[in-house]
Amino acid sequence: MHDWLIGGFTANTSLSYYCRDNDILLHIHRAMHAVIDRQKNHGIHFRVLAKALRMSGGDHIHSGVLPMASRGIHVWHMPALTEIFRDDSVLQFGGGTLGHLWENAPGAIANQVALEACVQARNEGRDLACEGNEIIHKASKWSPELVAACEV
Numbered sequence: 001m002h003d004w005l006i007g008g009f010t011a012n013t014s015l016s017y018y019c020r021d022n023d024i025l026l027h028i029h030r031a032m033h034a035v036i037d038r039q040k041n042h043g044i045h046f047r048v049l050a051k052a053l054r055m056s057g058g059d060h061i062h063s064g065v066l067p068m069a070s071r072g073i074h075v076w077h078m079p080a081l082t083e084i085f086r087d088d089s090v091l092q093f094g095g096g097t098l099g100h101l102w103e104n105a106p107g108a109i110a111n112q113v114a115l116e117a118c119v120q121a122r123n124e125g126r127d128l129a130c131e132g133n134e135i136i137h138k139a140s141k142w143s144p145e146l147v148a149a150c151e152v
Helices: 004-021 046-055 075-085 104-123 128-140 144-150
Strands: 027-029 068-070 090-092
Touching: 004 027, 004 046, 068 075, 075 104, 075 128, 075 144, 104 128, 104 144, 128 144
Parallel strands: 068 090
Antiparallel strands: none
16 A cells, blocks of 8 residues: 555656566555645646556555545444444444454454444434443443453
8 A cells, every 4th residue: 555645656656566566456545635636726636636646556546435434443432433424334443453452353353243232222223422332331241352342
């Protein structure tokens, strides 16, 4: 993955040569793209940027077409995330999974249990904003992985 705004187009092209030589796909990330493509009086439309990045060697471009939550997400955030993003979203639990006391797999289980509990509660008509902590506590009775995640 290459952050093109930090590395630039020249680095993108050089990196693409390395990736071709080593049978690696080059994913282009769009971090800080709004600095360029969201300006009203100047800037470059994201479609033009995407085309230029593909022409300079990128295989896949993170275009931001799905609602996504990432960075700093933890099981305690699940009620709010479920309420805000509903079902059509991507939740990227990096540290929330990898930082689990018992390693990665239990971290993933804790996130899944918390998500399923919140979705079920939402579908039952419960108020996630008011009852979120209670929902997570109740779900943790059946998941030691979630108990451990709640303690972090």
